Amino acid sequence: MASHRRPKQPSRTRVTVLTTAAAAAVALSSQAANAAPTEKPSKDEVKAKVDKLYEEAEQATEKYNGAKEKQEKLQKEISTIQDNVARGQEELNELRDGLGSMASAQYRSGGIDPSLQLFLSADPDDYLDKASTLDQLSGQQVEALKKIQEKQRDLAQQRAEASKKLKDLSATRTELGRKKKEVQGKLSSAQKLLNTLTADEKAALDAEQERSTRSSERQALSGPAVSASGRAGAAFSAAQGKIGTPYVYGATGPSSFDCSGLTSWAYAQAGVDIPRTSEAQANYGTRISSMSDLQVGDLVFFFNDLHHVGLYAGNGQVLHAPRTGTVVRYESMSTIGGPFMWGVRV
Secondary structure, three states, X not given: OOOOOOOOOOOHHHHHHHHHHHHXXXXXHHHHHHOOOOOOOOHHHHHHHHXXXXXXXXXXXXHHHHHHHHHHHHHHHHXXXXXXXXXXXXXXXHHHHHHHHHHHHHHXXXXXXXXXXXXXXXXXXXXXXXXXXXXXXXXXXXXXXXXXXXHHHHHXXXXXXXXXXXXXXXXXXXXXXXXXXXXXXXXXXXXHHHOOOOHHHHHHHHHHHHHHHXXXXXXXXXXXXXXXXXXXXXXXXXXXXXXXXXXXXXXXXXXXXXXXXXXXXXXXXXXXXXXXXXXXXXXXXXXXXXXXXXXXXXXXXXXOOOOEXXXXXXXXEEEEOOOOOOEOEXXXXXXXXXXXXXXXXX
């Protein structure tokens, strides 16, 4: 017989819980639907973030430049050592041939010493350590053996040095690749931020920068400025000829520059070979601590880690390659973004 028992009704407590949960879900859903979208950063906020990324990129750029310079130096040193080893090996072969000729002459005259015969197929170091052998060789043969021994030791030392420098070169190349990726990452992030701006906002930023550049140029060219020395003046004049040239990290001219690339190129035009990186340039010449003592053409350094350098343009202005997205231009030293550390007179 079928059961006619009534189905069990849910308890009042369970109904209350379910009702409360449903109400909460509806409320949350309503709040989510009505929530305001993430607020878009303002033009000034984007500019501040981009400027910070560009500063970090420039820091990494100078490290990249240092690794690149070290790589080039190591490559030259290794090439020189390899050339010396090749020449040394030729000299060693000639010494061995000369000793072999002496042995052949002795053999033809029937006077070759058994110990010398053994030498021709063994290491001469073994002979020089044995007085009994030296007693049986002529003075000329002993001298030849000593030269061979010295040449072998010299070649072994040079080969060891080359091997060490090759390891350094490998590590430097790894560091170079890492810094390159770091720079590219910072620049990519900056570009993504800039892409969030509208066309009008980008135009407004460009206009602000243009007004600032024109103001700095007028300031640099107006009023009395302390005259530069001959080579500093020549370097500054060369840099002036590159105003408007784009900034490219790692570039040393003549069609693009980074900050230390511009200063090293400018002084090269004046016949002065200064180091490649800003950090090395900061310790190259005579240090000028006070801004009031700066002369046109002096190198000027900014930020605590010295990652930015330019040429003093007079009246508190600098001529420099600022960062990616800009060109070689005048700028007030007060707007660089980092503290003035010191100047250097080359």
